[in-house]
Amino acid sequence: MFPIQLSLVGNQRLILSTRGRSGFIKTLPWLRHAREFASNSKDFSISKTRNIGIIAHIDAGKTTTSERMLYYAGVTKKIGDIDHGDTVMDYLAAERERGITINSAAITFGWEGHRINLIDTPGHVDFTMEVERAVRVLDGAVTVLDGVAGVEAQTETVWKQADKHSIPRIAFVNKLDRTGAAFGRTVKEMWKKLRARPLVLQLPIYAEGGHGIRGVADLVTMETVLWDPTKIDGSAFVREPLVESTDPKLWEEAVRGRTALVEALAEMDDAIVEVFFEEADGEHLAVPAIALKAALRRVTLENKAVPVLCGAAFKNVGVQPVLDAVIDYLPSPLDRPPALATMRDAKTALIPLSEVGKLCALAFKVTHDPRRGPLVYVKVYSGKLPVRATLYNTTTNHKERANKLLQMYAREAEEIPVIQAGNIGVIVGLKDTRTGDTLVLANDTQAIKSNLQLNTIEIPSPAFFAAIEPDAVSEEQAIEEALRNLTREDPSVRVWTDEESGQMLISGMGELHLDIIKDRLINDFKCKATMGKMRISYRETCQAPGVASTVYDKEVLGKKSRAGCSVTLEPTEDPSNQITIQLQEDLADSLPHLTQEDIDQAIQTGYQSGLSRGAVLGFPLAQVHVKIDKLETFGAETTLGAISASVSNSIQEALRHADPCLLEPMMEVHAEVNEHHIGSVVSDLSGTRRGHVIGLYATDDKTAVQDTEVYSPPDSLHQDVDAYKAKQVIKAHVPLSSMLGYSNSLRSLTGGNGQFSMRVIGYGAMSKDRERSVVQEMRG
Template identity: 50%
Template sequence: MIKNRFSKLYYFKSSYHFRSILCNVNIYRTIINERYILKCQRLYSSSSNDYSITKTRNIGIIAHIDAGKTTTTERMLHYAGFTRRIGDVDDGDTVMDYMKQERERGITITSAAITFGWKDHRINLIDTPGHVDFTIEVERSIRVLDGAVTILDAVSGVEAQTQTVWDQADRYEVPRIAYVNKMDRTGAGFGRTVNEMRYKLGTMPLVCQIPVMKKDNKGNTVFSGVVDFLNMEVLDWDKDSNGSIINKTPLSDKYPISGLFEETLKGRASLIESLSDLDSEMLDTFLELEDPMKITAETIKNTLRRVVLKGQAVPVFCGASFRNIGVQPLMDAIIDYLPSPLDRPAPMASLSSNESVKIDLKENDKLCALAFKVIYDSKRGLMVFVRVYSGRIDNRMLLFNTKTQCKERVNKLVQMYADDVEEIPSITAGNICAIVGLKNTRTGDTLIRFDDTRKNLKLQSIEIPAPVFFQAVEAAGISDEKPLDDALKNVLREDPSLHVYVDPDSGQNLISGMGELHLEIVKDRLLNDFRVNAKLGKMRISYRETATVGKIDHTYLYDREVMGKRVKAQVSLTISPLPENDLGLSEEGGNRVMLEQMIITDDSLDTKEQQENVSLLLPKTEIENALRSGLMTGLYRGPILGFPITKLLIKVNSIKLFGAESTKAAISTCVSQALVDAVKKGNPALLEPLMKVDIELTEEYLGDVLGDLTGTRRGMILGLDAAKSTFDKIDQNINIYAPPDPTYISSSERSEHTVLKSKKVIHAHVPLSTMLGYSSALRSLTGGTASFDMRVHSIGLMSDDQAKNVIREMQGGY
């Protein structure tokens, strides 16, 4: 046994992993063998007794696709001692991208959570996708995070999806730090990217590091390290140790790189001046000492933390994660500048429509937790990720879901390590974990103790985007129908941005999602992960229908015999197009329903008794609920192709009841049929989703792309701008510092020197139906140099010719 232990120890001494562990020697001083290393790290990560809530960081990695989120996370895990070797996205062996679909495509599809330790702190990290089709993963992750790291590509700068995820973080007021990655790439521009952060993201970037560029043996300028403004040190990473060893050299005017010392003095002075503008304590210190070099690193660090927590500014760091440069200072910044759960404002929860309560972060208080993600595990079943805001959840505890009003039991509590888990006895306030055994809990549900009297307590839910693509999915045979239904239920619980419904005419299951890649992934999972024998049809657009005539008054009498009983009701309503400035109500599918001035009469009562006794036969609230239910049914399926009806103002003028014959079902059916008939009389028309498209490209391809947009894609050009901050100098009126980039010259593979060209941005509205496959088309038109962002803007009226083509195609079957 002793021999084996020492042989294991010798093995790690000769490995890079052992060196990285020794960087955090206080944590790992008792490590003996490989098995104990992993176990020690797990205990360190998940034990709630060893680390206070002030030493907890719930953070997310957000960025545009291919900015280096997963690559950076893999380095964090390695330097923290969690992994023995560094995973590679291209090789498909990363810890965080564990799904088969992620490893095949080299992209992140689902947000993955992991817990690890760094410098006596526990970090609960969520790596989020960068593709627009999976924006729900970013939305529900940011909802529960306390801070975020935004990663930017030094070559591409602030890209389209970067702006989208930044806006999502703004909406939840999440403090952030920024990391400019890929500084080793040809054409990288740190200063240019800092400028773009100011202009495109509307934030105040505070540069805390600048890149060190050296000449290699061939005379090329290469990225070799960074200068730390706070400590006035040059940080250089040892290549032989996979970046685990950092060499620190004090910076002085004798440093061999010309101008580096002077630029660092300028940058440090600018950082302190900016902090003085934002923070009164720093201003007092600056006025007292007068010399920026006399202000200590600790003072600057404390001030940076204060302005970050207030959302006033964003510290900016740089590196090249793939080359193992710059990651450890980023991890230090997460600890130093991003908030603990105690630093965040207490969330508000509603008890009723007009009563709210603040949820204070106290372990001994009543439990309040938010379910923010559900995943299906083939071994463990459904697992629900929760963020605990107050109280604690214990194993085998009985919970209550305030949205579904259902009782839930915790079968098992687990700490997540991507696709691996560790069972834990409890989870305390401020932390994130997963629960096995919850049957009726969905994304956005609030969980409390079963014996809590606050049965209507609800935390702010998570905004779910509306799907815009759909396709048919059907079982290959009768024996495959149940497995398909079960698989679809699990997929829907995992991803709330997916919708599944049954077409009443064809009887087919229709599944709708956010984009082509989104549905492609769903299809792949159904066939390969769930092993369902199913057929999927052609991908189609989710259109809408509406009435175009100005105003339609319609009265409908419903009189039927159902199962030997007479049911009867009469409804009079008015429909008209919804004004553009009236957004409608989300629960009514973009329509507005008015029941306030409705007159209720009962034909079975005498005139004098009507107003007094109508409520005795059927309460007014039940009548309104039946009317609203019937209208929702009618709006769900339009008269042309069965798409949902939208953009209508619906006013119910009166309803006539006929005593006991007017049941709630009769009222609901009557108003539903009345609405359908009114829409048919109102010259129904098809509507199509219009996308707001922003395309960034060089001028040489401008004509080709504009011609493609306005031609077959039927787009409307809104404007053409210069890409902000591509080569623009800093606005002298804005007090930010951005270092000069060493060169704007890049080298091609043939060593021919070409100047990086300024870019333009096209803003347009384009029908979604014409944007299918646009990513490939744009690559072809621009040689792969352009990028675009696309999101739903509105629903627009379709031309008669286009509508006829769609009707002909849809009626031709799937």
């Protein structure tokens, strides 16, 4: 094979074929043609579609990698730079100002005859909801790992989110050009921290002296892939056979890595064993690359292993092979299990992917565009969604018309006539559809009658809130409209009004989340408002049983409305609230004007209303068990509204006699520190922050994973790696209120070397002194 030198010619970019074996040079068209190529339904079958996401910890290089993908695919004319604020994927003003991803942007482009729908997700813990709804509709994911920091806190979080939906993944170990980067150590951390079986497909080829990276050794094809240092955009690279005479040390490690790859695949895939003995005569190097790729695809789709690639996206090294791996190893929509849907009476059904089936689509994201209005992102699981179609929302039971269909390119869009099965697109014109809603055609009577709904998206409970006040009375309407749009865009944002103070309160996932909401209100929606001090969102419960009986008796529009209810309220250890209905008679018999289904719904509505506000500070109730002992009816005077009100009033009255108290959010904290900092960090967590230390373990603890050995290349080429020492991880349960500003404190205690992760594990009781101080603070 002859090496080929590639260059920029005129108004087109020439690159080596991504397969790199035939020496074929192809021309990629510029932006306009790339978009038409990406969205033309005639060019692609479902099997040639990839719905993928980029997931990782903040600052691991997700957006940097995404921008290179777009450039090499011919979608952009220049590589976007986060520092310069000209990235395609991070287009919001707040994203460019802070240099982080806030909004999960979607873009479509073509690569090697395939359509790739790419979603770049945030890495900050406050925007977990963005990752959750993106992962819900992805078929595969690229996990970007920082070669210096290794597997970081939020990487573990997003990995678990992908695990929940059984998303096949490949990994790209980034930033190997930086001092202290260690590819082998990062591979080991994947095995130890993520419980993922890594399969190393590449070895980094460093520049002389071990500084910087200039290419990779491909263990599948046994070739070197070297980027031309004179082409700083990384578009020119050369593939050559890897031979022992070129670099004996690299050859020796490549042979070791190829052997380990074949043996690891043989443990998980029977087909490669046959190839190994029948075609390769037991020689690891003789196993054909095409057979290895097929085996790698099978084990990846089955979530048995994770192919691992390496490079340095910022230095434009290693990104094209990642795109090849997306095509080779990640699934098409046809490779994923059928979508699961629920119907009336708790029945379930599988929705097989089919272009000729009935339409079934999931709305997974809503954004507000100043010119177009609400943009609803959908994934079509079955059938086709044509423009101007009349849709039925089985979640809200409303009809709506799809006025326009769009293919998104981050901020920009292209109008399209149809969204096919397996694809992601945007609908313009839907006013009532929200995140997690299911859409079918309005003439699909079977789906409407059975109330067919795809599994929805889990929305996390917000942990922080703040008051928001308009600067003038004339601003109230504008603020309310802006908040309606924000809560529709981001379901983890909640807005309510405090009954006692009359203040409008807004809640979110964290300090940065609320800060972004404030910025968007002022800058995007042009509202004039002031946001108050951020506070913790507590919960309330009872410490003793409480019993109450009330009768709701009011006249509504000249008609008598009456019902009575008796309830018993008890504390429980169960984190979710419980309800038990103990009625001696069928109420539908005594209330012929009401159906039993309507009565049950009215009871449920009253139950939820009663638990929505506690007796101490008005926070929602948690860890309680409600027993409805009796419902008193009064014939035609008993309405559904009266039943709901009587149940709610009885719960509120029982709570006043049940010794109410406050609960505070409890966090599971993992603080990773050097050994000589353990004492000061433990003292801070257990003393100042009122936490309880659960345990201590080392990051290289081999008992944390299975006994299976995994291959990881040595990191001896990097000068700082030998100085690496395993850190100690402190596990503790700490109140959320004590963790505010902890990142700065941990940096101070550890000289900048400590890092931590935390997640909500529930709500715990607080001391009476602490409760009194919280009540005093909240009531001013």
